[in-house]
Amino acid sequence: MFAYILKRILYAIPILIGVNLITFMLFFMVNTPDDMARAQLGAKQVTPQMIEAWKADKGYDKALFLNKEAKGLEKVTDTLFVQESMKLFSFDFGYSDANRNIGAEIKERMGPSLAIALPTFMIALITNISLALLLVLFRGSALDTSMMIVAVMIMSVSGLFYIIAGQVLFSKMWHWVPISGYEPGWGGIKFIILPILIGVFAGIGSGVRWYRSIFLEQINQDYVRTARAKGLSELKVLFVHVLRNGMLPILTGVVVVIPTLFMGSLIMESFFGIPGLGSYTIDAINSQDFAIVKAMVFLGSVLYIIGLILTDISYTLFDPRVKL
Amino acid sequence: MKMIILKVFLFMMILEPLPADVWNNPHDSEKIATQTLFSAFSMPPKRLDPVVSYNANEWAIIGQIYxxxxxxxxxxxxxxxxxxxxxxxxxxxxxxxxxxxxxxxxxxxxxxxxxxxxxxxxxxxxxxxxxxxxxxxxxxxxxxxxxxxxxxxxxxxxxxxxxxxxxxxxxxxxxxxxxxxxxxxxxxxxxxxxxxxxxxxxxxxxxxxxxxxxxxxxxxxxxxxxxxxxxxxxxxxxxxxxxxxxxxxxxxxxxxxxxxxxxxxxxxxxxxxxxNLTWNWSPVGTGAYYLVKNDPSREMVLKANPNFHDERYPSLNEEERNSSNIPRELLSDAGKKLPFIKEVIYTLEKESIPLWNKFLQGYYDASGISSEAFDQAVQISASGTMDLSSEMSQKGIVLKGSVQPSIFYMAFNMEDPVVGGYSESAKKLRQAISIAQNQEEYISIFMNERGIAAQGPIAPGIFGHLDGEKGTDKVVYEWKSGKRVRKSIEVAKRLLAEAGYPEGISMKTGKQLKLHYDATATGPDDRALMDWRRKQFAKLGIQLVIRSTDYNRFQDKVRKAKVQIFSWGWNADYPDPENFLFLLYGGNAVVNTNGAGINSSNYQNPEFDKLFDEIKIMSNSPQRQEKIQKMLTLVREDAPWVWGFHPKSLALTHLWFKNVFPNAMANNTLKYKRIDAKLRVEKQKEWNQPVLLPLVLFVLLLVLSGYFLHKLYLNRQKAVIKQER
Structure with missing residues (x-):
């Protein structure tokens, strides 16, 4: 397994270089360093001297991919792309255009993102699997049909609607929880209840339908009949045997998501005033802060690759036939 | 079962009217009862270094510190x-x-x-x-x-x-x-x-x-x-x-x-x-407040500076009070030591809906009015006057409005061969377009009446701006029965014909005049605005082609004078006409300054420039006023801009927020303001009692669902056993 993980990590390097290359190309196609300087300086009259000074200060005065003035290997190495990429690979995210330490900011913002994402993920997982098993239990009944219709309805509505409706109902009309905000520690529970509930509810439709289809594939297997023949209750059959055998496809979709939970939710964090990484990325894009954008894209890619490796490893844990 | 439901329902009926504690308070409940101001910011300030900072959201913070x-x-x-x-x-x-x-x-x-x-x-x-x-x-x-x-x-x-x-x-x-x-x-x-x-x-x-x-x-x-x-x-x-x-x-x-x-x-x-211990994030000032917490991703907190020097609330004599149109209650704290508010908590609110609802719940002491909330907050009478809606009035909310020292205008690139230049025909073409652009309609449709049609570059409240007939742009308006009336479209058509484009058809080419408008309007929300813009030109028979692009490209085109018509804006740095008129000074034209100039329309009139050089160094006086009027007459005739509008800023404050008086030039105004904390606590409790009925109904629904599902499960279990047999 160790050799496999090492191989995957080595594969990840060209992938990350590629992601970085695309990020650089896309960003600088839309924003030239001069545009960035103008946006960051914020002055009404930006003079060429101001732009040049800003670029020199931030290192954007270097050539992007090919330094024609340099000699030998430096033509490639003395460029913005190589120098910035090298820093990223050593997880040195540097400073934002507003001179904030990006690494420290990411650490600080991971907590709030996880405070929403982790409970939402866990509760949604348990709820969706439980509901899906329940529907499998009552498969073919009126309850099953009506719940499937409700699931499709939930899926069809935009997540933004649930956020606004939730805020209006639970906070504005019924005054149960604050409409938005965040506080670290236990005192912050009142702020995260609503976004978690909305996150869980918005995902119920797709989640339940997906898990239901997985479990329905299992329900007519021989081992289920054997379990029933042994006299096990229908609940035990579903929640122990069917669930365990349905785990492999569930893991494919679930484990890969776990590392990316750190990245937070863009819309949810924005509407609920959660100072997480989702809103950090959006703010950086809006303010053309390339230092943050490249750091977040890089981090997202790394986490996704970690997720894929974890998924492969988890297969071996749930299915002894799988060897890495 | 029926008895259980009946009992729960009765319990709910008893529970409902009971006064409960406030559950939805987003703030520290102890601070609500103190001289603490709760405010919000929508964009995290990037720089608090006074040498660098040049944005309103940054000045709102450093203004209190430095x-x-x-x-x-x-x-x-x-x-x-x-x-x-x-x-x-x-x-x-x-x-x-x-x-x-x-x-x-x-x-x-x-x-x-x-x-x-x-x-x-x-x-x-x-x-x-x-x-x-x-x-x-x-x-x-x-x-x-x-x-x-x-x-x-x-x-x-x-x-x-x-x-x-x-x-x-x-x-x-x-x-x-x-x-x-x-x-x-x-x-x-x-x-x-x-x-x-x-x-x-x-x-x-x-x-x-x-x-x-x-x-x-x-x-x-x-x-x-x-x-x-x-x-x-x-x-x-x-x-x-x-x-x-x-x-x-x-x-x-x-x-x-x-x-x-x-x-x-x-x-x-x-x-x-x-x-992050830098000038950008940890200011050191002598002001009324100092920054105790700087987390721009969530919250910024200012506290009253215990070392603050002796400063008193301003007083005005009767004559000054009348000339400044100051309500008497604003002077009740005159002579008292500043600051009154001891702590200010700014919370990041990126979305307007949560911000607005928190204001209505009393958790923010003041709020602007977003376009989504405008109809709920303000009603406009047939005569166009703005007033608070009855819902706001009942809550005791107060509306404060002021015209900003800013201008938003539509500019012609004076270097353009069609709309630019200083020939009679070019002037008449621009004048015709200026008349056809119905700014009053624009303000009504797109601004919710939050603006006034501009008559020149200088905003109201700035020396050089005149009201009434004297301050009217006679090229675009007529003065009739003591009122300013936009000239008819017939006048505009006549000017257009004199310019060589009768009914919008070029006399030289025989083709319809086609003009290009550069904009950053790329979203679906901008469609109505662009349609309106096309309609204004269509009134003259001119075809307007919209060239939408992103902001960076748009700026680049303006800097390189590669635009024909575009919209732009300006906020004054200081209350002097020079700070507006320099936008039309030839020496500041972008074509003369390698794109760095502030005169984006490239207007260059030697007579205007000469007068500008004179008024620039004059003190406010009747002579200065006279020269400024001459300059305004020149630019109105040359019409390098369609004057557009001066925006009106509207703000709502709760009854407990005292001494609020809009001042568009000052940023250090927090020290003058005061909170009636007792009234705030009372109102917040009154407005935010939790409604328990839905909660009880939800619990009841869960219990009932559980009961029926259990019954259903038992039946299902039996059915499966039968089926397996």
Whole structure:
């Protein structure tokens, strides 16, 4: 397994270089360093001297991919792309255009993102699997049909609607929880209840339908009949045997998501005033802060690759036939 | 089962009217009962360094912390400057090239000198940078990396101290401005005026570069600017080239805030930047407040500065009160010591809906009015007057409005071969388009009446702006029965025909006139606006082609004068007509300044430029007014802009928020405001009682569902057993 993980990590390097290359190309196609300087300086009259000074200060005065003035290997190495990429690979995210330490900011913002994402993920997982098993239990009944219709309805509505409706109902009309905000520690529970509930509810439709289809594939297997023949209750059959055998496809979709939970939710964090990484990325894009954008894209890619490796490893844990 | 349901229902009916504690309070409930202001910000401020900061959201914070030498009187209108950290307004003297003292009207003025005499009782907020040991050396002046290991915020330093403000702190600030690596947005502008600043900047920038390379700190005390002299601990003189009366306004801006050298050296120490301990994030000022928490991703907290000097709420005499149109209740705190509010908590609110709802719940003391909430907050009568909706009035909410010293206009590129130029036909084409653009309709449809149609570049409240018939653009409007009436479209069509485009058809080519409008309108929301814009041109038979692009490309096109017609805006830095008229000064045209100029329409009229050079150095007087009117007549005739509108800012405040008076020029207004905390607590409780009925119904639904599912499960179990058999 160790050799496999090492191989995957080595594969990840060209992938990350590629992601970085695309990020650089896309960003600088839309924003030239001069545009960035103008946006960051914020002055009404930006003079060429101001732009040049800003670029020199931030290192954007270097050539992007090919330094024609340099000699030998430096033509490639003395460029913005190589120098910035090298820093990223050593997880040195540097400073934002507003001179904030990006690494420290990411650490600080991971907590709030996880405070929403982790409970939402866990509760949604348990709820969706439980509901899906329940529907499998009552498969073919009126309850099953009506719940499937409700699931499709939930899926069809935009997540933004649930956020606004939730805020209006639970906070504005019924005054149960604050409409938005965040506080670290236990005192912050009142702020995260609503976004978690909305996150869980918005995902119920797709989640339940997906898990239901997985479990329905299992329900007519021989081992289920054997379990029933042994006299096990229908609940035990579903929640122990069917669930365990349905785990492999569930893991494919679930484990890969776990590392990316750190990245937070863009819309949810924005509407609920959660100072997480989702809103950090959006703010950086809006303010053309390339230092943050490249750091977040890089981090997202790394986490996704970690997720894929974890998924492969988890297969071996749930299915002894799988060897890495 | 029926009995259970009945019992639960009865329980609910009893429970419902019971007063409960407030559950949805997003703030610390203890602070609500104190002099704490709860406010919000939508964009995290990027820079709190006074030498760099140039955005309204940044000034809203640093305005409370830093004190430039002058400030705007909170209540007086028209806007008037007054001493803030000075004993009196700066003394101004003029010199000729030989250094002889001359009169202010002398033709040989070569230099103006501002002498600033500082108050002696002004102290900085407490800060570790000021702590000294027994020998008088800085206690935290040479921190090792180990010592910094356990330091995360300024509060982690055991010792803090203060010191008095001195004249050299203002000189130090100007020196910091000169360092190019600090990116001060006004350096190039000030270098044109302050004697020796340009040369100093070039020199100090090189030194700063070298110091950065060798990782040494840059102590600016060792270097001096020829035109900035510290005459004593509390006297500073600033010498500027020629005569530039607007310089006094710059002295009220935060670029001229004092910088204590101790703090500058403190923040330059190795390891500080990595902990976000920099000028950008940890201001050190003498103002009424100091920043105790700076988490721009969530919350920023200001507290009243215990070292704040003696400043009193302003008072006005009866004549001033009447001329400024000040309500009497605004003067009830006159003469009382400032500040009233002890703590200010700014919370990040990116979306307008949560912000608005929190304001309605009483959790924010004031709010702007977003377009989504406009109809709920404001009703407009048939005559166009704005008033609060009954819902807002019942809550005791107060509406405050003021016209901003800003202008949003549609400009013609005067370099363009079709719409530009100064020929009669080009002028008439622009005049016809100006008449056809129905700004009143625009303000009504797209601005919810939050603006007034402009008659020229100068905004209301600024010297040079006239109301009534005298202030009317006679090219676009007529004065009828004491009212301003836009000229009819027939007049516009006649002008268009005279310009060589009868019914919008070019007499030269026989084809319909096609004009191009550059905009950043790329979203679906902009469609209505662009359709309206096309319609205005279609009234004249002109086809308007919209060229939408992103903001960066749009700016680039304007800078390179590759546009034909476009919309642009301007917010005044200071309340002087020069700050508007320079937008049309030929010397500032982008084509003459390699894209750096402020005159985006490239308007160049020698007569206008000559008058501008004259009014620029004049004090406000009837003569200045006369010259400005001549300039306005010229630009109205030449019509390089369709004048557009001056926006009206509307704000809502709760009844408990006192002394609120819109002041578009001042940013340090928090110190004047006051909270009636008792009333706030009462109202918040009254407005936010939790509604329990839905909660009980939900629990009931869960219990019932569980019961029925259990029954269903038992039936299912039996059915499966039968099926398996």
């Amino acid at each position: 004190e430039p030498p002058l400030q705007y009187n909170y209540l007086k209108r028209p806007y008037a400057l007054e001493a803030l950290t000075l004993k009196e307004m700066p003394a101004l003297t003029y010199y000729d090239l030989e250094g002889r003292l001359v009169d202010e009207n002398d033709a040989h003025i070569a230099f103006s000198e501002y002498r600033l005499r500082l108050r002696e009782d002004v102290k900085y907020q407490d800060h570790p940078a000021f702590v000294k040991d027994a020998n008088g050396t800085l206690f935290y002046g040479k921190l090792s990396e180990e010592a910094l290991e356990n330091i995360q915020t300024l509060d982690d330093f055991e010792k803090q101290a203060t010191r008095h403000l001195t004249a050299s702190d203002y000189a130090y600030a100007i020196k910091r401005m000169a360092v190019r690596q600090n990116h001060s947005p006004i350096l190039d502008n000030m270098a044109e005026y302050i004697v020796g600043l340009k040369a100093f900047s070039q020199n100090i920038t090189k030194i700063a570069e070298e110091k950065k390379r060798t990782k040494e700190v840059l102590d600016l005390r060792a270097y001096n600017i020829a035109g900035v002299k510290v005459l004593s601990d509390h006297t500073l003189s600033i010498r500027i080239k020629g005569k530039y009366p607007q310089f006094i306004y710059w002295l009220s801006m935060y670029f001229f805030s004092p910088i204590p050298w101790e703090a500058d050296l403190f923040y330059q120490q190795k390891g500080m930047k990595g902990k």
